[in-house]
Amino acid sequence: MAQLLLQQGKVTEALTYFERAAELSRTEGEIVNALSYAEATRTQLEVQQKYPELTRVLQGMGPMGGPIPGAR
Numbered sequence: 001m002a003q004l005l006l007q008q009g010k011v012t013e014a015l016t017y018f019e020r021a022a023e024l025s026r027t028e029g030e031i032v033n034a035l036s037y038a039e040a041t042r043t044q045l046e047v048q049q050k051y052p053e054l055t056r057v058l059q060g061m062g063p064m065g066g067p068i069p070g071a072r
Contacts (some may be wrong), residue, residue, distance in 0.1 A: 002037065009059075011048070015041040 002017035018041055022034035048055045 002041075006041070011041060011045055015045065 002014045002021065005011075005014035005017060015038060018034055018038035022031055022038060025031040025034055
């Protein structure tokens with residue numbers, strides 16, 4: 001669910017789900033994975049807040065840094 005929210009640009013909501021996944025984790029690997037995603041999501045939020053212009057440019061990029069196919 002958190003990954004889907006990230007793809008939809010709902011970063012704050014995704015962070016909530018990653019944190020919940022860490023709480024529900026049963027193994028060390030699951031905990032590490034969930035916490036890693038949560039920290040990366042926190043960093044993404046921080047970058048969006050500190051550098052809004054960079055965020056707009058990056059959102060306009062497609063895979064491998066190129067323009068989004070069909071975008072103008």
